[in-house]
Structure formats: structure tokens, C-alpha cells
Amino acid sequence: MKVHPLLLFLLSLLPLTTFSQQGACVKVQWSENYGGFYNESANSLLQTTDGGFLAIGYSRSDNMMLTQNNGKSDFWIVKTDSLGNLEWQVSLGGSEDDIASDAVQTPDGGYLVVGGAVSFDADVSGNHGGEDVWVVRLNASGTLQWAKTFGGSANERAEAIEPTADGNYLLVGYSQSSDGDVGSNHGDFDYWLLKISGNGTLLWEKNYGGSNSDFGFDVKQTTDGGFLLAGSTISNNGDVSDNNGFYDYWVVKTDAEGNLLWEKNYGGTLEERAYSLCTTPDGGAIIAGTSNSTDADIQGNIGSYDFWLNRIDENGNLLWSSNFGSPGEDRAFSVAPLSNGRFLVAGFTVSDGGQVSNHFGSQDAWIVQLDIDGNFIWEKNLGGTKQDRFFSIVQQSNGGYAAAGHSFSDNYDLPGNFGDRDLWIVALSTDSADIDLGPDTTLCANDALVLQTGIDSASFLWSDGSTLPFLLVSTNGSYWVEINQEGCLIRDTIKVEYLFETPVGLGTDTTLCQGDSLLLAPDIAGADYQWQDGSSDSIFWVKIPGRYWVRVVKDGCEQRDSIEVDFVSIPPPFPPAAFLCQGEQLLLDASQPQASYLWHDGSVAPQYTINGPGLYWVRTTIGGCRSTDTVMVDFQPGPDSIFTSDYICEGQGIWFDASFPGASYLWNNGSTLPRLKAVTPGPYSVEVTVNGCLFKEATLLRACEECLYIPNIFSPNGDGINDVFRTFPACDLTDYHQRIFDRWGNIVFESFSPNQHWDGNFNGQKANPGTYIYFIEYLLHNNQQPLPQMQTGTVTIIW
Structure with missing residues (x-):
């Protein structure tokens, strides 16, 4: 399926500006133009089972090669042999514009051709209104077998047809209707997917999109039986999410019944249009089209519109995107897979520069070859001094290539021109020069690799800018060379990975805390290990001090590394238990050089004195390492209060x-x-x-007598020395009673407290000097029952 000029009116017309061309790595086997006095173009090209080609497009002529025209544009199907010689051609349509987009060869050797028809007469019947999808069935000789229209009252067109694994066919395009054969419409144009049988019976149809314009251009069946659709959208609602701005590439994934599984937008804030896709062996796809953005998913813009190629995985995740082109306008319309795993992209360019090395004039058809990773291999301009474009490209069964589109030129690669625009087919040889730097490779660290092309008569440009025939590689990377051999530019890329480019890293020598462990894990997948103790696990646990080493071997490459591991040891300062007798003390000493301490009670000294039972602990910290030690102190008490009396x-x-x-x-x-x-x-x-x-x-x-001291003399003369008579208790006394008698038995003094004293007076007069008798009674408390005591004696007064 490729794009045709009238379609560009629906999508906003592509500008026609000046093109350039470059040197070619493939040779033109033959180049043929077909047509009449007016406008003809091929939108799609396929190689037929007999080795020839079928070009599908439109014509406005009824002369030269064309025997009829039904009015305005007709479906035009051109069949050639393998050398481009016309075998037959057929124009089909009515009085309005009818344009063929794509075709497939059927198992019986005939063809199904699809496109859009505005006509409602001649070969076209059953038009629903506006433009309808038109399907035409031809036999192997180009004779019309039947034709069917599908659509609604507005406009519908098919852009691609894909045979399905169950023997039916899938058509993709766009629809503006919500009646007739069209079940619904989200707004303006939607992607429209139809499944038909081999006889043209509509099996089911689905539309996808948002409230603005959504144009489906290509479809491929995936390995899971579902379908992948590519095109462009300006919507940001309905089925469409995450529009980047204006038109984006829009990829839709469905199951085998057309039910939407996922959808993804790709692009930037300006305009991106996807026109073609091909699947990749991993279940993903390459999507080709054009872009003029410089942001979001676009890595860079060479100038104006570029060829823009995306690779996605089976879930729609963007793996890479690449721009190709010149400072002018470059648009890609077709991508084809090659038998060597590479891809060809075809379109047109208007200038040289960038990746475009030559320029014939005006618009040139332009082909780019790239690898599965999006790396540029070679490019080629074809055409003449006027406007020439490719809309479709395929690989031939002989390994060469064939492309189709239209041409206004009659010089250089064009053998002539019938008038105005001709349908144009070019067959190209396989690459006349090819280089192979070899498969991506893995080397051992410190090894070197010399990259050579095996080609002598050429000029060279390597990825580092050098121009020698070889390149010495010693580090990881992606390396490319571009050779120019007689104007043929071709490039190859190789990825070189060095094992252990980052050395096996056990880390720097280190010190751990006692009780900690260290995991040594080089973490190199697929490697064999040998540790210092003979073990072969991929990891090693360090739990004691020492020097540790590992030998790592992978793919024949060996690396070694070692590490010294020390441990901070904080020996326990206490025995686990201690015994303490009542009245004794125990000194706990946790002293260590350059240490800090924390005891159970919050104290921070290195030593702690205990004098009782209990659980005691200290946390010792040295250089960030901590150790806690505990001691359980048992305690032996002694007897209490043995001697209870004094x-x-x-x-x-x-x-x-x-x-x-x-x-x-x-x-x-x-x-x-x-x-x-x-x-x-x-x-x-x-x-x-x-x-x-x-x-x-x-x-x-x-x-007991010693419990109370009683003087035997006093002199109350007022000299302040021994002026009174009083007793002095040395123990606990109660019920104290003291009486003093003269020699005639008179009580001269009486008291009830040992603290009361006699000053030597009696009845207000000084008592006579001489001897007096005392009687003292009291209760003695001596830690036992109170004992009654009586003491008698004499005291002498001296005046």
C-alpha cells in the first residue's frame, strides 16, 4: 500500500519543492514509464508469482498505453514481466474520481484491488454516497470478475489490503460515515477496518478514532492472529490518548476480531504522518512516514520534513526512532523488510545535504537502507530533473529491489515521458557493494579488535572521524564505517562489548564491627567464580578478618580482585555473673582506647562501682561500632541487729x-x-x-549505772563554772523523777527531767553548804522491755 496524490488533498497537500540525489550502491536494472498524455501514478507495487510486477494506482489518460478512460481518474492496474515489459493494463471506474491504493495476488493467480471510488456508474455500482471503499476482483489476465462498494453516505477509502491466516482479507482505510456499512463514527474521519471473504462478503467492520481526523494507511497481521494498524491522528479523545500536538503517528493493536487491545501515539508538537509498516521477527514493527517536529519522540530534525522511522515492540513501546533526510523536504511512504534483516524505505527528497548526497533537480525519488537498530546503511536518489517520487518498494525474489511511483522527468534514470505525469517502475540490482564488520562481539578487558571492511578500492569514514582502511577498537561502543566506492555510499555498524569493562569490584579495604558481615557479590551474569577458600558460589559472606579474593571467568575472560577486611573487636569487659557480699563494693571497668560509654543508669564514665544486687550493662562505642555487655550481680546479705543492747x-x-x-x-x-x-x-x-x-x-x-552521769559537787557562786547541779543521760530514759533531801529530810529540789537543774537555792535562800542526798528514779530503754532504775547518792555544795 502506498499513498497517491489525490489522497494528499484529504490530508493537506504535500508541497512540491526541489529535490536532490546521492551516489548509488545499487544499479538500475531497468526503468520504465507507463501512461498517456495526462496524469498516471502508482500507489503500490507487488511482485507476482510469475516474477513480474503489478502496479496499482490511477490514470486520467485514454491514449498511448491506455485504451480507455471512464472519466476523471480511473483505477489503473499495470502488469509487466520481470523486465518491465507491459503484459496488460486495465482501467476501471466511472465518471468521477476512482483511485486504487493497494492489491494482493489471490491463490488462484488473480488479484484483489482496493481503493476509493466517487463514481456511481460504469464499473462502479452501489455507491452509498460520497466516496466509497471499492474492491475489484481480477483474474490472472486482468479481466474484471466482480466489484463491490462498502461505505456510508459520507466518504470512505481503503488504503491497504492484507490477506489473513484464515483465507480472508483485511482492508484498512478511513471513514466519515455512521450509516450504511459503517456501524459508528467518533467524529470526522476514523480508522476503518473491514474483513471480507474471498468473494467480497463483508464479515465484520470496526472503526477507531476520536472527534477529529484519524487516517488509517496500513495493516499487518501479527503472530498472535491479531492486527496492527498504522496511520495518523489529530484527535485526543475517544480511542485516542496522549496526542503530542497536531498530527501524530497512531498505531492500533486489535485481536483477531478487531477488538481494540491497545493504542499508542508517537510524535512531537508539529506534524507526523505514518504511511507504512512492516512487522519484525520479535513481534514488533517498523513504521515509516514523515515528521517535521523536533521534540517529544523525535530525536532531531535534519530540516523541514524528514523520513521518520520508528521501531516498536509487541506492546507498542518505542524502541528507537531515527530521522533521515536533507535540509529540505523529505517524505517516506513505504517500508519493506529485506531477507538480510535490513529494511528499505522509499519516498522523495527535494535537496541534497544531510544524508542525501546528490541531486538531479526538483523532486527525486529517494531510497534509504537501514538495519534493525535504525542505523543508516546506504541511500540512493533516482529520477530526472523534474518531479519524481516513489510510493512503494519491495524486494524482488532475486534479491534485488523494485519501486514504483510517478515521474515527470524524461532524462537521467527516466527513458522518456508520455506527457505530464507517468506511472514509473524501477528495478534495481542487489547491493553492488556490501561491507560486513562482522557480528556484534564480546571481548575480554584489555583486548583489542581491528575492524576492517575487506574492500581496498574505496574511501573510508569511521565513526571517530578517521579515514584509514581499519579501526582499532579497545572500549565498549557502537562503531560504524561508511565507504564510498565509485560513488556508492554504504555503511555498516558493529557493537563491541568488553567483558569486565568495569573491573570486578569487591570494593576497597574496609573495617567492620564485630558481629557484622560483608557480602562480596561481583554480580556478573553467566560467569564462573573461584574464591580464596575454593568455593565457587557467585557470592561470599565475610564474617572474620582476613584477605579475600575472587577469580571470575566468563566467555574465556578472567578477572581477579581482592579485599582486606578487618573487624573492630570490643571484648566483653565483665564476666557474665558476679557475687557480692553485703558491705563490699565491686568495680566494673569497661575501659578501651578511644571508646565512649553509656551505662544502664545514663552515666558515661569508663568505670562503675556497684554495692548491691541487680543486672548492670554498659554500651561501649569505638569508631561507630557498638558492643553491649551485661553482668548479673548476686548479693549475699548478712545478719542484722545482732547486738541490740548497749x-x-x-x-x-x-x-x-x-x-x-x-x-x-x-x-x-x-x-x-x-x-x-x-x-x-x-x-x-x-x-x-x-x-x-x-x-x-x-x-x-x-x-546500766553508766547510763546516767551524776556529779557529786557543785559551787553555785555565779562564776559560770559548775554553778548548777544536773544529771547527764547517755541512753534513752523516760519517767524521770529526781528528789534532793537535806540532812533533816526536807526536799530541797525536785524535777521530772534530766535537763532540769538545781541552782543551790531553797525557799528563795541559798542552801547551806554541805552534803545533800538525792534519789533518782527512771525507766531505762535498752532495746528491750523498759527497766525501772533507781540511783542514790550525795552531792556537796560549796559556796
């Missing part, structure tokens, strides 16, 4: 009790019993041993 009264016995579970005893009198009875004043002591802990306690037991 005084002993006459006739009294006091029991001292040192009893403690599991203990042994030794008193100062040699007794080993837990209890001891004291009956006299004096020193007492005991040693109590429990779980290895020795507890000692001692006391001095005094006589």
Missing part, C-alpha cells in the same frame, strides 16, 4: 542473736551457737560466715 543492769541477762540461714558462728568466748546470753558488762563480738561471706560485729556492753 547496757546491762545488775542481775539482768541479755540475749544476742546472730541467727542466719546456712550460717556458721564464732563468738569471742568461743561459742559457735547462733545465740549468746550476756550477764556482765564487757566486750562482745561474733563472726558469721554465709556462702563464703564473713560478717563481723562487735559491741561494748556497759553497766
Whole structure:
């Protein structure tokens, strides 16, 4: 399927400006023009099973090669042999414009031709209104078998036909109707997909698009039984999403019943038109057309409109896009796969420069060959000094190429001209020069590769700008060479990948914290490993200090690397448990050079003193490494309050009790019993041993009389020295009662507190000097029951 000039009116006419041409790597086997005095053009070309060619397009003439014209433009089908000799031609149509777009050869050797018909008479019947899709069935000799129209009351046209795996046919084009054979319309022109049987029966139809114009130009069946459609859209709603601005390439993927699976837009803010696609072995596609944008999906623009080629995967993801052309206008209309995995793209160019190396004049037909990655291989201009275009290109069964379109020229590659525009077919030889840098390759690090073309009589241009016959490669990259052999420009590309271009990296020598581990993982897919310990896993865990190395082998290439790993060791400062006797202290020392500390209670000193039971911990930090150690301290308490009395009264016995579970005893009198009875004043002591802990306690037991000190003389003369008589208690006394008598038995002083004193006066007069008798009674509290005590004596007054 290729584009025809009248269609360009629907899409906004392509400008006709000046073209250029370049040197050729293929030779013209033959070039033939066909037509009459007026306008003829081929929109599609196919090689027939007999080795000849069928050109499909339109004609406005009825003379020279043409025997009739039904009015305005007719379908024109031209059959030639393998050398371009005309075997037959047929004009079909009515009184209006009828233009053929594409054709396929049927299994019986006949043909199905599709396009658009505005006519409603002569060969065209059943027109629904406006322009209809018109399908014509010819036998192998070009005789009309039947013709059918499909459409609605507005305008429809078929641009491509594709045979399906089930023996039927798929047509793609566009529709403006929502009646007749057209089930619905999203607005203005929609993609229109029709499936028909071999006898022209409509099996189903689908339309896709948005509220603006959507033009479908090509369709191919995919390996999953579905279909891939390509064209252009200006819509941004309905089935269309993510329009980049003005017209975009629009690719639609359907299932075998035409149900929409996904759709994708490709382009920039200006104009992109897709006219042709071919599938790739991976289930994706190459899409060809034209672009004048410089943003979004377009990597760059050479000038005005460029050939724009996209490659997508089976899900529509854009793998690459490439621009080809000159500073002027360049438009691509057809892409064809080649048996060597490359692709040919055909269209026209109006100037030289860029990738266009020559120019005949006005518009030249232009062919570009590229590889599967979009790399430029060679290019060729064909034509004369006037306007010449290709709309379709195919590979011949002999390996050469054939292209068709139209020509106004009668010089250079054109043998003549019948008048105005002629239908034009060119057959080209296989590449007259070919180069092969070899398959993409993988080398070992530090290896070198010499790239050579094997061609001597040529000039060379390498990707680095050098012009020698060879190129020395030593780094990863994509390398190309372009040779010029007698005006033939051809290019080849090779990708060179170096194994271990980035060396095996175990990392720099490092220090880890005790208890940490380090994963060594060179992560080179498909490699074999040997570690210092003889293991062969792809990874190695480091858990102890030392030097580690690995030998990595892949595809015969070897790399080695090593790393020194040290560990910060913080030894535990404590035993796991400790034992402490009551009254003892334990010093916990966590001291380490250049360390910081945090204890359980928040203190930060390197040492900590404990004197009781419990769980104690410290966190030691050295250079970012932390270690926490704990100690459980068990505690042995001793007996409490063994000696409960400090005084002993006459006739009294006091029991001292040192009893403690599991203990042994030794008193100062040699007794080993837990209890001891004291009956006299004096020193007492005991040693109590429990779980290895020795507890000692001692006391001095005094006589009760020593509990209260009573002076025996005082001199109340007012000199401030010993002026009063008072008692001095040394223990706990209550119920104190003191009385002092003269020699006649008179009470001269009485008090109820040891703190009260006698100043030597009696009845307001100084008492006579001499001796007085005192009686003092009290209760003695000596950690036992209170004991009543009475002390008597004399005190002397000296004046």
C-alpha cells in the first residue's frame, strides 16, 4: 500500500519543492514509464508469482498505453514481466474520481484491488454516497470478475489490503460515515477496518478514532492472529490518548476480531504522518512516514520534513526512532523488510545535504537502507530533473529491489515521458557493494579488535572521524564505517562489548564491627567464580578478618580482585555473673582506647562501682561500632541487729542473736551457737560466715549505772563554772523523777527531767553548804522491755 496524490488533498497537500540525489550502491536494472498524455501514478507495487510486477494506482489518460478512460481518474492496474515489459493494463471506474491504493495476488493467480471510488456508474455500482471503499476482483489476465462498494453516505477509502491466516482479507482505510456499512463514527474521519471473504462478503467492520481526523494507511497481521494498524491522528479523545500536538503517528493493536487491545501515539508538537509498516521477527514493527517536529519522540530534525522511522515492540513501546533526510523536504511512504534483516524505505527528497548526497533537480525519488537498530546503511536518489517520487518498494525474489511511483522527468534514470505525469517502475540490482564488520562481539578487558571492511578500492569514514582502511577498537561502543566506492555510499555498524569493562569490584579495604558481615557479590551474569577458600558460589559472606579474593571467568575472560577486611573487636569487659557480699563494693571497668560509654543508669564514665544486687550493662562505642555487655550481680546479705543492747543492769541477762540461714558462728568466748546470753558488762563480738561471706560485729556492753552521769559537787557562786547541779543521760530514759533531801529530810529540789537543774537555792535562800542526798528514779530503754532504775547518792555544795 502506498499513498497517491489525490489522497494528499484529504490530508493537506504535500508541497512540491526541489529535490536532490546521492551516489548509488545499487544499479538500475531497468526503468520504465507507463501512461498517456495526462496524469498516471502508482500507489503500490507487488511482485507476482510469475516474477513480474503489478502496479496499482490511477490514470486520467485514454491514449498511448491506455485504451480507455471512464472519466476523471480511473483505477489503473499495470502488469509487466520481470523486465518491465507491459503484459496488460486495465482501467476501471466511472465518471468521477476512482483511485486504487493497494492489491494482493489471490491463490488462484488473480488479484484483489482496493481503493476509493466517487463514481456511481460504469464499473462502479452501489455507491452509498460520497466516496466509497471499492474492491475489484481480477483474474490472472486482468479481466474484471466482480466489484463491490462498502461505505456510508459520507466518504470512505481503503488504503491497504492484507490477506489473513484464515483465507480472508483485511482492508484498512478511513471513514466519515455512521450509516450504511459503517456501524459508528467518533467524529470526522476514523480508522476503518473491514474483513471480507474471498468473494467480497463483508464479515465484520470496526472503526477507531476520536472527534477529529484519524487516517488509517496500513495493516499487518501479527503472530498472535491479531492486527496492527498504522496511520495518523489529530484527535485526543475517544480511542485516542496522549496526542503530542497536531498530527501524530497512531498505531492500533486489535485481536483477531478487531477488538481494540491497545493504542499508542508517537510524535512531537508539529506534524507526523505514518504511511507504512512492516512487522519484525520479535513481534514488533517498523513504521515509516514523515515528521517535521523536533521534540517529544523525535530525536532531531535534519530540516523541514524528514523520513521518520520508528521501531516498536509487541506492546507498542518505542524502541528507537531515527530521522533521515536533507535540509529540505523529505517524505517516506513505504517500508519493506529485506531477507538480510535490513529494511528499505522509499519516498522523495527535494535537496541534497544531510544524508542525501546528490541531486538531479526538483523532486527525486529517494531510497534509504537501514538495519534493525535504525542505523543508516546506504541511500540512493533516482529520477530526472523534474518531479519524481516513489510510493512503494519491495524486494524482488532475486534479491534485488523494485519501486514504483510517478515521474515527470524524461532524462537521467527516466527513458522518456508520455506527457505530464507517468506511472514509473524501477528495478534495481542487489547491493553492488556490501561491507560486513562482522557480528556484534564480546571481548575480554584489555583486548583489542581491528575492524576492517575487506574492500581496498574505496574511501573510508569511521565513526571517530578517521579515514584509514581499519579501526582499532579497545572500549565498549557502537562503531560504524561508511565507504564510498565509485560513488556508492554504504555503511555498516558493529557493537563491541568488553567483558569486565568495569573491573570486578569487591570494593576497597574496609573495617567492620564485630558481629557484622560483608557480602562480596561481583554480580556478573553467566560467569564462573573461584574464591580464596575454593568455593565457587557467585557470592561470599565475610564474617572474620582476613584477605579475600575472587577469580571470575566468563566467555574465556578472567578477572581477579581482592579485599582486606578487618573487624573492630570490643571484648566483653565483665564476666557474665558476679557475687557480692553485703558491705563490699565491686568495680566494673569497661575501659578501651578511644571508646565512649553509656551505662544502664545514663552515666558515661569508663568505670562503675556497684554495692548491691541487680543486672548492670554498659554500651561501649569505638569508631561507630557498638558492643553491649551485661553482668548479673548476686548479693549475699548478712545478719542484722545482732547486738541490740548497749547496757546491762545488775542481775539482768541479755540475749544476742546472730541467727542466719546456712550460717556458721564464732563468738569471742568461743561459742559457735547462733545465740549468746550476756550477764556482765564487757566486750562482745561474733563472726558469721554465709556462702563464703564473713560478717563481723562487735559491741561494748556497759553497766546500766553508766547510763546516767551524776556529779557529786557543785559551787553555785555565779562564776559560770559548775554553778548548777544536773544529771547527764547517755541512753534513752523516760519517767524521770529526781528528789534532793537535806540532812533533816526536807526536799530541797525536785524535777521530772534530766535537763532540769538545781541552782543551790531553797525557799528563795541559798542552801547551806554541805552534803545533800538525792534519789533518782527512771525507766531505762535498752532495746528491750523498759527497766525501772533507781540511783542514790550525795552531792556537796560549796559556796
